[in-house]
Amino acid sequence: MPEIGGSVLTIGIYPNMEKTGITDVVCQVADYLIERGARVLLPQDFATACDRPMLAADRDIMMRQINLGITLGGDGTILHVARELAQAKIPVCGINMGNLGFLTAAELSELQPALDKLLTGDYLVEERMMLVATVLRQGETIFSATALNDVVMTNSASPRLIRLNVYVDEELIAGYPADGFILATSTGATGYSLSAGGPVVSPHVEAMILTPICPHTLYSRALVVSRQETVEVRPQSPEEIVALTIDGKSNFCMIFGDALKVTESPEKARLVRFNDKSYYQTLHRKLRRGEIDATS
């Protein structure tokens, strides 16, 4: 019976139900793993859709019972599951069913060898830094969320400027009107931040990338700050509402007087990686195609 750290290998499967043929893949993965002695759990709604009711579990319960997650989908699927499972320090293995991905560990065509490696423990776990975004209103925390890719501030009414002041460790570093502002991890650097002119950043660099979106000043540049530093961004115009988007999901509206504080998260996302595939291989291929990642 496959084990992990002394306990029976219990795997949660998280499929992206919008992919064609997904129920077949889910059943195939579940059966393969169960036959080889692993326990398998599926979130309630997916279990129903895949006609495997006895595998169904509540997402919260899953998080307490599984010791490995598998996502079936693209970078967007693993992004959200990795963030969720980070709380319980559970690693996730992404099986890619979309475009070339940065976060997934194997292509669907490599499914069986990938599952074998998961069963025998033949894989690496890569920790990825995450961000905690907190909104303060009159000194009180009124919103808090964790991001694995990025925290984006834009005007809730498109395409209007917002005026922002940006501080690092309480030092004002920039104040400008812009379309918006991106705070990304190195994981998120190849996403929206890249399309706004930010640099590519190795996942081994634990840092925050601050990239203004179409700043209305000529002297603005992307800024990479260390994980020990605290970034604060404050909207400057009473009449503007600033939409906060965390990992591609619209999450909160900030008003004048609010402050967004972004720091390193104490939690890490844990990504399964197999020995034969590197970040730089993927990067090289994606850049050659001119692709920018929009995972979320």
Added chain:
Amino acid sequence: MPEIGGSVLTIGIYPNMEKTGITDVVCQVADYLIERGARVLLPQDFATACDRPMLAADRDIMMRQINLGITLGGDGTILHVARELAQAKIPVCGINMGNLGFLTAAELSELQPALDKLLTGDYLVEERMMLVATVLRQGETIFSATALNDVVMTNSASPRLIRLNVYVDEELIAGYPADGFILATSTGATGYSLSAGGPVVSPHVEAMILTPICPHTLYSRALVVSRQETVEVRPQSPEEIVALTIDGKSNFCMIFGDALKVTESPEKARLVRFNDKSYYQTLHRKLRRGEIDATS
């Protein structure tokens, strides 16, 4: 009595009522011109606000009677009036009451010499190319507008990507997901287009500047096309609504299947310019300050 092309000099004053001290300036300008024999007209609502009811005129009537416009405000004020008066080939002189401007002819501090030059005809008129933006739905024109600065396409729901195909003279030149797309004149090149990475373009170049906003491809660049060429942009996703913003005013919502066609306008904006101030002087000063123009 001052004349212009054989008829009595009739001047329309177009103030930006939000500027502090504006009613005093309006009265001062009106009195100065009337004393020197010019006729003066004021749009109805401004005439009331400035307590000069006998100068009041309907905007349409003004356009038929005046042979010169004066704006009191910034680049935004003259932008909209120049576009309006372009239909009747009437030149506009911008008296600047804001930041350093590209379109205004004189600063408020130079008001009196500027008015003297207007009264004696001691000025140049610079013609500026404009764009006509037309939206076609199933072959029929359902929207049409003229832009002096730019035509901007964005997702009506911020900050979401839109997928666009761009054609020049019916040749596909680019297809990408992006935050949006800007079609600017050389007049608009120093505005939004510049903050999205477009080039500065001399007002003597009659061309269209096509600048993608945060394109999610790495190979996109700003493209300058000639005024003889026709640009067409077609939204590619059925579920997205594309907001059209003309010279900074939100004007229309496009849906999948619509095509935006942009060509040179047969009308030209006519800007008064005095001999002692050049575009490049202003450009040099504005770039040194790192300013990007947000006129509208």
Added chain:
Amino acid sequence: MPEIGGSVLTIGIYPNMEKTGITDVVCQVADYLIERGARVLLPQDFATACDRPMLAADRDIMMRQINLGITLGGDGTILHVARELAQAKIPVCGINMGNLGFLTAAELSELQPALDKLLTGDYLVEERMMLVATVLRQGETIFSATALNDVVMTNSASPRLIRLNVYVDEELIAGYPADGFILATSTGATGYSLSAGGPVVSPHVEAMILTPICPHTLYSRALVVSRQETVEVRPQSPEEIVALTIDGKSNFCMIFGDALKVTESPEKARLVRFNDKSYYQTLHRKLRRGEIDATS
């Protein structure tokens, strides 16, 4: 007998002798054209190399006798020949033997139909604006050259900064230390200028693109000026020697006190184009591949 404008079609063949199999192609082209009644001339050295001594002619004599040029090679080959034949208003047809080209009219694989079209006059001639670069020292012209692609200023000692002042119509528009400065035509816009951050410019736009190379200021941008405007660039440091490179060939060294003046050339390059291939098709394909053209 094929004619052009009433006289016998006389074609000059200009091969790039470094291409593999080039002598075969030259003979094939020459024989095909001669069999169909055209006169063919080859520059002396190529005629010898291709063993067709009776086709040999001096380049100057060729320019007086031919009414059409054919280049066999890549964009670099046609670039230099088009510039040379521009003096005599002779069009050039580029047969491409290299990477995807902007200037060539047909691929080597389309050779025969291309030659047939040339024989029957079934083609368009596209005029391309060129630049005249003149260096003035103490008021006297000490150097002058014509560029179809670009005029590039760099420090003759790599990789050192040069300090330059840039003027448009005698107005200072920028002064900065930089690695160098590029003045390109729209033909040259897809070359070095693009890699230094300049825009793509339709060949229908007759303008100059001014692109600083790694300027040591943050507010610098590419600037597109009209063909009526005169650009002047003056090195600012007594100790630096500025190398001038015209269409990729190092041509002249400027010293402190010299001024480079660049204006529109009265001559136009004349490129043969067939109906089925457009600039935008090529642009789209080249951008998708991420290629920047280095023709010269």
Added chain:
Amino acid sequence: MPEIGGSVLTIGIYPNMEKTGITDVVCQVADYLIERGARVLLPQDFATACDRPMLAADRDIMMRQINLGITLGGDGTILHVARELAQAKIPVCGINMGNLGFLTAAELSELQPALDKLLTGDYLVEERMMLVATVLRQGETIFSATALNDVVMTNSASPRLIRLNVYVDEELIAGYPADGFILATSTGATGYSLSAGGPVVSPHVEAMILTPICPHTLYSRALVVSRQETVEVRPQSPEEIVALTIDGKSNFCMIFGDALKVTESPEKARLVRFNDKSYYQTLHRKLRRGEIDATS
């Protein structure tokens, strides 16, 4: 008597002799420190020039005897001294006599309070990561140097392209023709790398910034890699000679077959910093002025 770590405070003064009034400043600093009980040493040639022969010492001996360095000059002066003293773990305090600097601790106008703080130990020492650049030819190290700012590869013949392959941890990440390639520390990020399009990087981020100079591909971006990673760059063309410039000084010529290897240096530069001046303050002010640092 002022001490540092139990031994008498012995200060080496390193002036930039090209600054006007420098000998006066050197004497003033030396006298002030000696009066307060510190030992002072001056490099041989500066001691002669400043007429303080009894303070003269060989640079090597100085490095063994001093426990603090003071530079009088700009960022360029402190850059080279900090790198030199890093071998002996000696901190350096830069007194700025030039433009606004990133590395200097105080302005000349703040000289006396700065010296008082140095005498009483009232300062912080900031460690800065450095790079080791090694050139390998046929497996043997034929050149090695340490950089505090950057390692730059360019064609020794300006302005010609070089073809380079770039590897991170032996993985090919890019291969392109370019004007050159920059490997910078976060200290060097505000220098040449910034003018070539690289990001600003907090000095607290210990990373390497890889920035291509005018790459002839559209998909190239700046890349930030971690200090654990090893970067290798290999020239690809037999006929090109690649000049290596370390911290602004031309140091070595690479040929085809050579490999440049860049890793984190085991040595750190040690910069004195006073409490009242932060990197971000300086950054904000320099960006507002549009300045890019060319320290070396």
